[in-house]
Amino acid sequence: MSEVKVYPPPKMVERKCKCCCKSFQARAADVKRGWGLFCSKSCKAIKQEQKTHQHRDYTRGYWDRQEAFEKGHVEPTFSNAHQFSNEEHDCNKD
Ligand SMILES: [Zn+2]
Structure with missing residues (x-):
């Protein structure tokens, strides 16, 4: 019972927030899905509200x-x- 499964850390890429232009790290997998556009949930909400x-x-x-x-x-x-x-x-x- 000494074997501990170690998950590799997710690959991170640097992104620029589409709302506040701040640089942040997003998971590459998320970026691939079209996510990782915003540094935070609140920035996402602000931008989406502006859009719609x-x-x-x-x-x-x-x-x-x-x-x-x-x-x-x-x-x-x-x-x-x-x-x-x-x-x-x-x-x-x-
Ligand atoms: Zn932001």
């Missing part, structure tokens, strides 16, 4: 509606909209 604006728009839209709802300006339409799209889907099937 999806997360920010969604968050802002949600809070706008939530705020408006709390002030009594709009009806809560989340569940209604969902039901409506389901109805539409059934109609198409017929």
